[in-house]
Amino acid sequence: MNKLFTTIFALAVSLATAAAHSQDIKGDVKAGEAKNAMCIGCHGIKGYQASFPEVYKVPMISGQSGKYIAAALQAYKKGDRKHPTMRGIAESLNDQDIADLSAYYEQHGVNAAAAPAARTAKTPSPAVAALLAKANCASCHGADFSKPIDPSYAKLGGQHADYLFVALKxxxxxxxxxxxxxxxxxxxxxKQYTNAELKQLANYLASVEGDLKVIPQSKFR
Structure with a gap:
């Protein structure tokens, strides 16, 4: 356990350093809207499915934290995430492109003037509650899995279950x-979980109300 916490601390320091370095790059929402042609073909179609490494719905990214989107794209670009299609797309983007797209999708579909919607907390079954407690998932991703403690962590509430399962595996x-x-x-x-347990977690997280959406692209731009 001490080894795990040492690793977590070292990674946290690394992330903080990278975040400080990237603060000079500010995302522009309008610029991101003009750059999202490669995104909308998958993430802008309701029910769209990827077929590698297995069939699953592509993740909802509208309403996701901009810092998380940026971190994910940088991970694909560096090869820390190894999905071939996403890596190819990320490698075509510079740091400003990534900042602009992240800023755009963070606010995409968000009505800033509307009052926050009231949500009914979904109580997990005792079995799922035990699985969530095992890795203390809420300690990073937030009590409702939509308010992570750091914006570079993903919002999980309401995300597609099949995508979450593939991502966790x-x-x-x-x-x-x-x-x-x-x-x-x-x-x-x-690695603490069997795949069957990861599927249980994914199914529960998908059932929780969240901020994530699929917003079809208008035919006219």
Missing amino acids: AYKVENNPKVGRSNAIMAGMA
Whole structure:
């Protein structure tokens, strides 16, 4: 356990350093809207499914934290996330492009003038509650899984269950050139679970009300 906490601390320091370095780059929402042609073909179609490494719905990114989107794109660009299509897209983006797209999708579909919607907390079954407690998921992703303690962590509430399952399994993969996610914290968490348990977690998180949406792109731009 001490080794895991040491790893977590080292990664946190690394993330803080990277965040400080990137603060000079400010995202522009309008610029992001003009740059999202490669995004809308998958993330702007309700029910759209990817087929690698298995069939699953592509994640909802409208309403996701901008800092998380930026961190994810940088991870694909560096190869820490190994999905070939997403890596190819991320490699075509510079840091300003990533900042602009992240700023755009963070506010996409968000009505800033509207009062926050009231949500009914969904109580997990005792079995799922035990699984959530095992890795203390809420300690990072927030009590309702939509208010993470750091904006570079993902909002999970309401995300597609099949995508969450594939993503969680990816943290357990090692030594595969095309599949896997290199994140010491999440790998340590995910490896505590069987795939059947990860599916239970994914199904519960998908059932929780959240901020994430799929917003179809207008035919006219």
